[in-house]
Amino acid sequence: MSKSGSHAVLEREKKASETMTDLSSDAVAEISNALRPLLADVFSLYLKTKNFHWHMTGRHFRDYHLLLDEHADQIFSMTDDIAERARKIGGTTLRSIGDVAQHQRLKDNNAEEVTPKEMLLDLRSDNLQFTRYLRSTHEICERHNDVATTSLIENWIDQTERRTWFLSEIVKDL
């Protein structure tokens, strides 16, 4: 985004927040700007998890296929809460797949041939990295005393650590 473009977004966020919340306009801008890439990461992790659910192969097909579906459901369930936290405080959020691509930090995997082990390792690494993003977003929200968002994030960290745990245990044997 150009400098003037991002300035305009910041100004808009500040204006919208004036009537919506007791958080300061700077807090709204900072929190919304942290939630936006977080949401983009969730969509990219969701689609990668579904991609591997769909393209899984091998003798553990059933186990892995089902596990990744559970993980995908859990990941998808974060999306609405993240977007609506931004809206509730008067900020804005993602509007399109193009927006996701622009803001995501986790990398896509478009490879045609991915072994089950590579899939699980890729997901483990993404989930681990996603926990770091959750923690850094938590720090920002905590600084502004946005306890509603920190509380959601604390649950998402627990869920993400659980996904990472399962993936870590499984890849030990592969």
Ligand SMILES: [Fe+2]
């Ligand atoms: Fe399915």
